[in-house]
Amino acid sequence: MKKLINAADKVVDEALAGMAAAHGDLIKVHFEPNFITRADAPVRGKVALVSGGGSGHEPLHGGFVGRGMLDAACPGAVFTSPTPDQILAATKAVDGGAGVLHIVKNYTGDVLNFEMAADLAKDEGVKVEAVIIDDDVAVQDSLYTAGRRGVGGTVLAEKICGGAAEAGQDLAAVAELCRKVNSNVRSMGLALTPCTVPHAGKPSFTLEEDEIEFGVGIHGEPGRKRIKMESADKLAEMLMEPIIADLPFKSEDKVLLFVNGLGGTPLVELYIVFRKAAEIAKAHGLTIARSLVGPYITSLEMAGTSISLLKLDDEMLRYWDAPVVTPGLRWGA
Amino acid sequence: MKKLINAADKVVDEALAGMAAAHGDLIKVHFEPNFITRADAPVRGKVALVSGGGSGHEPLHGGFVGRGMLDAACPGAVFTSPTPDQILAATKAVDGGAGVLHIVKNYTGDVLNFEMAADLAKDEGVKVEAVIIDDDVAVQDSLYTAGRRGVGGTVLAEKICGGAAEAGQDLAAVAELCRKVNSNVRSMGLALTPCTVPHAGKPSFTLEEDEIEFGVGIHGEPGRKRIKMESADKLAEMLMEPIIADLPFKSEDKVLLFVNGLGGTPLVELYIVFRKAAEIAKAHGLTIARSLVGPYITSLEMAGTSISLLKLDDEMLRYWDAPVVTPGLRWGA
Amino acid sequence: MSELLDVPVLTAWLKRADEMVAARQTYLSDLDAAIGDGDHGANLARGFHAVTAKLGTPADPAALFKTVGMTLIGTVGGASGPLYGSMFVEMGKAAAGKSALDAAAWADVLEAGVKGVAARGKAVPGEKTMLDALTPAVAAAKGAAGLSAALSAAAEAALQGAEATVSMIARKGRASYLGERSAGHADPGATSAALLLSALAEAAR
Amino acid sequence: MSELLDVPVLTAWLKRADEMVAARQTYLSDLDAAIGDGDHGANLARGFHAVTAKLGTPADPAALFKTVGMTLIGTVGGASGPLYGSMFVEMGKAAAGKSALDAAAWADVLEAGVKGVAARGKAVPGEKTMLDALTPAVAAAKGAAGLSAALSAAAEAALQGAEATVSMIARKGRASYLGERSAGHADPGATSAALLLSALAEAAR
Numbered sequence A, B: 001m002k003k004l005i006n007a008a009d010k011v012v013d014e015a016l017a018g019m020a021a022a023h024g025d026l027i028k029v030h031f032e033p034n035f036i037t038r039a040d041a042p043v044r045g046k047v048a049l050v051s052g053g054g055s056g057h058e059p060l061h062g063g064f065v066g067r068g069m070l071d072a073a074c075p076g077a078v079f080t081s082p083t084p085d086q087i088l089a090a091t092k093a094v095d096g097g098a099g100v101l102h103i104v105k106n107y108t109g110d111v112l113n114f115e116m117a118a119d120l121a122k123d124e125g126v127k128v129e130a131v132i133i134d135d136d137v138a139v140q141d142s143l144y145t146a147g148r149r150g151v152g153g154t155v156l157a158e159k160i161c162g163g164a165a166e167a168g169q170d171l172a173a174v175a176e177l178c179r180k181v182n183s184n185v186r187s188m189g190l191a192l193t194p195c196t197v198p199h200a201g202k203p204s205f206t207l208e209e210d211e212i213e214f215g216v217g218i219h220g221e222p223g224r225k226r227i228k229m230e231s232a233d234k235l236a237e238m239l240m241e242p243i244i245a246d247l248p249f250k251s252e253d254k255v256l257l258f259v260n261g262l263g264g265t266p267l268v269e270l271y272i273v274f275r276k277a278a279e280i281a282k283a284h285g286l287t288i289a290r291s292l293v294g295p296y297i298t299s300l301e302m303a304g305t306s307i308s309l310l311k312l313d314d315e316m317l318r319y320w321d322a323p324v325v326t327p328g329l330r331w332g333a
Numbered sequence C, D: 001m002s003e004l005l006d007v008p009v010l011t012a013w014l015k016r017a018d019e020m021v022a023a024r025q026t027y028l029s030d031l032d033a034a035i036g037d038g039d040h041g042a043n044l045a046r047g048f049h050a051v052t053a054k055l056g057t058p059a060d061p062a063a064l065f066k067t068v069g070m071t072l073i074g075t076v077g078g079a080s081g082p083l084y085g086s087m088f089v090e091m092g093k094a095a096a097g098k099s100a101l102d103a104a105a106w107a108d109v110l111e112a113g114v115k116g117v118a119a120r121g122k123a124v125p126g127e128k129t130m131l132d133a134l135t136p137a138v139a140a141a142k143g144a145a146g147l148s149a150a151l152s153a154a155a156e157a158a159l160q161g162a163e164a165t166v167s168m169i170a171r172k173g174r175a176s177y178l179g180e181r182s183a184g185h186a187d188p189g190a191t192s193a194a195l196l197l198s199a200l201a202e203a204a205r
């Protein structure tokens, strides 16, 4: 395991220090407990958005803190949900009096820690709502599992809800919008290689030269099944098919197509996947109104991709297009 | 070699098709010969910027086409300079009457192909100037080599000159600015892993678990020397030292610090490197006025990083901050 | 051995737990890598290290359990942080007012803790979680006569419970995403739960 | 064998060159991977494939060389595209007006081509480039009596020149970035130049 680190237990703190040094104009980094807020937090009268999760998914979430997106992010240890004290401190730091929305990826650890933090924040008089993102269609029988995981849809929810909060929507409306995004987005991913958590020092699984993990999450865990490697076009089909089958859409719907890199896959390959995914979407009568291509929700250096498809309405479209000024996503200002 | 591709000889064309599908609002992709122009090219009366080089360095250059940066990019085969006909066609397509600046990374192939294209374009009555970027301090005795390579500084030159061209500067002024950026920027990189060119099907070199290539370029080639792996802090020092030694700066100078990812290195590690590089710059009395962190000039899936340091003046600062609207770099609009 | 669990014995327990978790950190993380995300060992090592650092000299078992619970919640993260944290917090509530616990009191306290885990995790036994070690441990503690027997029986039952998770298909936590692929591997949380209860049996010996 | 290089023989040369480059594509790229970027084989394979596809039936050697040069320039890219391209373009200029080339004319034409490479690449022999194969080939061609001898001698000299690059430290092209690490490997461009000249000797046999 060769990594540009100094020590496994310093990875998160030192990366946060680097973020502070690089993006002091946009964000403020707090230590002990660790959280990142936008530089001008709290914004009076604005609903605040807080998210978080394990580190190692960068730019998610810390890179999405800033005007038009998150007010705060809570980074846990690598691939480990943050603790309630981080979330509580972040929640209090960004509450501008209009309440705080917790955007939580559906993993047991994230859900439990955010739940505890929300209870504590409410005890301290902060209005908190939580929305769980669970867009991963790789998880099939959600009755017999912890439910679908939150993956690529999280990025889209954070952006769109950030736009709505910035526009002055109230807590109930932003939370409702977040649920709407979540129920209109579906995602699925695959890994060509494993990744290595610094603490573990070795890859989380091994794959032969002709094997891939299909239906992976973002924590270096094995996927739903191990299959033989296929062409990019075939793999794009295999990801798009269950997504489209699951997403209640009709012909002529406008969609946002998001081809995400898991970390180790170069952009040139992501564009090859995008090309085919767009073709498939069009063949289903969908109009690709917006697109996003790149490593936005990653699994350290894992090679692989995930595809997310979001059915847009005018409200989502408007807030997707709204200005955003964060280290990881920026336009319109 | 597991890659999300369909066939080695379709990689570039299919990725270009993906870029066209994803970014039709910003860019236009032309085939046979292959080149990318901004969607509204040619812009009447504006100096046009054309760059290009082998594919596999994305987002460079195609991802930097758009308002405020490049007018056109010419992608060659993976790691292979484009041919003169591509460059000629791109040059003619974006010439808005105010002349065209070729921004060329200093590799024999790039220089020769751009040179031939410039000669042909001049024959056809287009005003062309070329500036060679050669910022890589890993190349020491430039007398006995093809000269220093163009690496990270290219991104900064393209952004800053794009800003100046957009602001209406004339060809001589934009070319002069480009030379100024080039003479004020120094870069150096290292690789933790090799990368695999699709056509070759195997890594360009092999490294032991405790070895790295120090002083690498961006074409998967071996570096200046092979050394033992070190901590992130030590490696940041080893990169910063020759950069600072070579850059004529004085205390209190404002700099732009750019920590680039070569493709396979996650953002969390780049921030750890940024943190230390910023510390070192500050210890030399430099003020980090601007920063850039991320995979902007890559070597396919190679793990590693390069650091670039640009000494800024007010003109460079102004055009760095100017709006840019490209798939790969975007702010201010 | 003493017939009561008092603050010194409980303190010894947590020190022993810290040592044992540190020694098996890689093992626990490897179990987690197979069916989860490979951090369980690191999570608990971080947590119990913080526990021994923070423990100080609590007034009674209730205060001790509360400190342990809050420290785990504040340092572990992941699923196991809130779960083990809730367990100790609930044990603290159940131990309120007692300066030491006899066998029966300990069984009640443990039961309250395990109920806390089940409530927090919305889980039942058979879903391949720490509950598959903890639930049989409560039953064993209740059925034993005397503290020494209760602690040994609980540790042994937890170990068997953890071993029984190998054949289970996970229904809770991230291992559940693997569906049938989760079978054939011991659950890391059940394994660490058994470890904690053997640490107690050892510390009280 | 014929004592003149005319369009049919030159056409046969380029077909043979295409075959030989295709067969050694991996070898040439491997040489390039060691001290460059590993694309030399793919570059030339693409180029000579395009050449044979585009060649058609040129009127005379000059037209043929020009088509070859322009096609290589338009399809190869990298350093070798403009270099080999310039070589053939210059050969075309030197062959102007001749319907076929005898030994002396060929030596002059080749010399003009090699000067084109040197001018384009601003290189001299000894810098570990294709010139280290091409320059001795010109000398050998000039010194030989008769076309057959000239072609064999040129091919042989090119091969020896390519072999001699192994011990050289590169001063031009991307291999130069390796400094002393470039020694111990044959230069890919010199190797491909030798290959092209053996293809000619074979085709004219």
Ligand SMILES: Nc1ncnc2c1ncn2[C@@H]1O[C@H](COP(=O)(O)OP(=O)(O)O)[C@@H](O)[C@H]1O
Binding pocket: A079, A080, A081, A108, A109, A110, C032, C036, C037, C038, C039, C040, C043, C044, C077, C078, C079, C080, C081, C083, C117, C120, C121, C122, C123, C128, C129, C130, C131, C172, C173, C174, C187, C188, C189, C190
């Ligand atoms: N809902 C649940 N109820 C009870 N225990 C659970 C639940 N979900 C997970 N666990 C336990 O947590 C363990 C995983 O802990 P850990 O690896 O530290 O957290 P994470 O899964 O967030 O990485 C599992 O092995 C399991 O025993």
Ligand SMILES: Nc1ncnc2c1ncn2[C@@H]1O[C@H](COP(=O)(O)OP(=O)(O)O)[C@@H](O)[C@H]1O
Binding pocket: B079, B080, B081, B108, B109, B110, D032, D036, D037, D038, D039, D040, D043, D044, D077, D078, D079, D080, D081, D083, D117, D120, D121, D122, D123, D128, D129, D130, D131, D172, D173, D174, D187, D188, D189, D190
């Ligand atoms: N300045 C130069 N003059 C002559 N030949 C050169 C020069 N630079 C490079 N070459 C030749 O080009 C070869 C490399 O070609 P190729 O791999 O196709 O291009 P690139 O180096 O751009 O990848 C080298 O082996 C060398 O023989």
Ligand SMILES: [Mg+2]
Binding pocket: A054, A079, A080, A081, A109, C037, C039, C078, C079
């Ligand atoms: Mg975890």
Ligand SMILES: [Mg+2]
Binding pocket: B054, B079, B080, B081, B109, D037, D039, D078, D079
């Ligand atoms: Mg090349």
Ligand SMILES: [Mg+2]
Binding pocket: C032, C036, C037, C038, C039, C040, C078
């Ligand atoms: Mg885990």
Ligand SMILES: [Mg+2]
Binding pocket: D032, D036, D037, D038, D039, D040, D078
């Ligand atoms: Mg090459």
